Amino acid sequence: MCRPPLFIRKFFRVIFVFAVPFWARIWYNNSIRRCDRRLGKEQAMRILAIGDIVGSVTVRYLEKMLWHEREARKIDFVIANGENAAEIRGINFGEAKRLFDAGVDAMTLGNHAFGQRDIVPLLESDPRVIRPANFPAAAPGNGYTVLDLSGWRVLCINVCGRVFMDAFADPFETVEKILAREKGKYDVSVLDIHAEATSEKWAIARAFDGEISVMYGTHTHVTTADEQILPNGSMWQTDLGMSGPTGGVIGTDTASVTNRFRTLLPTRMEVAQGPVAVHGTVFDLSAKRVERVVF
Structure with a gap:
């Protein structure tokens, strides 16, 4: 051969x-x-979730502070609730752009999602901004998104509760459908439950323990001290609290709030004065640790 x-x-x-x-x-x-x-094991990342941002004064504060905090705390992903960024009700295009430039990667909303007129084109053009998924199907925008971040595919979901809130669709069924639809298409999942009742937030957390990486509540503007790892591995906190001026009533001017309580008359709410404090929580998925932060 x-x-x-x-x-x-x-x-x-x-x-x-x-x-x-x-x-x-x-x-x-x-x-x-x-x-x-x-x-x-690809969940080796650190997520900073920021509580309800109140007013443009807090947006300016985040422009100064957030990149420094990201670097100092070794944060890989920042998700913030922008529900009240545009002077109490909703968020507008300008404030959203400033927050993204400041270091926010994804933004959730809430029952005031459509409080500003220019929110519609923003929701329809930028997948980083999501309104509650259990709004009516005809509502503009999306209730969840999957963002590709340095090799991590992060599923972000936003739902509203129904207790003491508007007549939203069932948040349990809404989340179930999203998880089924996106199965296998993400590495890490985050759920913002924008709700009034602690019991409802806890019920949702228990229902999806082990299915969603990080879950937390927003809306009340009051930080809870119950950050923990749930039995099936999900990371949880009932409410992140508020990011805003500390001189009023949960971010709102004291006089306007007390006038509303005393008279029950319609009152224009103004953003409070005083030093700004950003309340949030760091979810360390590799170390399995949840830590409240204020800056």
Whole structure:
């Protein structure tokens, strides 16, 4: 049998020596990555969730402080509730852009989602801004998004509660449908439950414990001290609290609030005065640790 020329034999020997290990390493790394994803090891990230942002004064404060906080706390992903960023009710295009430039990666809303006129084009053009998913189907925008962030696919969901709130669709069923629709398309999941009743928030958290990586409540503007890891592994806090001026009543001017309580008359609410404090929580998915922060 005729042997190939020497140079051909050397060529294929080089290919075998160098190429096979190279492709073997790629196959091995991809296999490990797939295995890690199944085991949840790709959840090695730190998430900062920021409580309801009140007023443009807080937006300006975040413009000064957020990038520093991200670096100091080694934050990979920032999600904020912008429900009250535009002077108490809703958020507008300008405030949203400033918050994204300041270091926010995703923004959730709430029952005041449509409090500003220019929110509609914003919701329809920017997937980073999501309104509650259990709004009527005809409402503009989306109630969830999957963001690709440095190799992590982060599913962000926003729902409103129904106790002491408007007649929203069932938040349990809404979340179930989203998880089924997006199954296998994300690595980390975050749920903002914008609700009044603590019991309702807890019920939703219990229902999805082990299915969603990070869950927390917003809306009340009062920070709860119950941050914890639930039995099936989800990270949880009942309410993040408020990010805004500390001199009034949960971010609102004291005089306007007390006048409303005393007279029951319609009252124009104004943003409070005083020093700004940002309340949030760091969810460390690799260390399985939840930590409240204020800055």
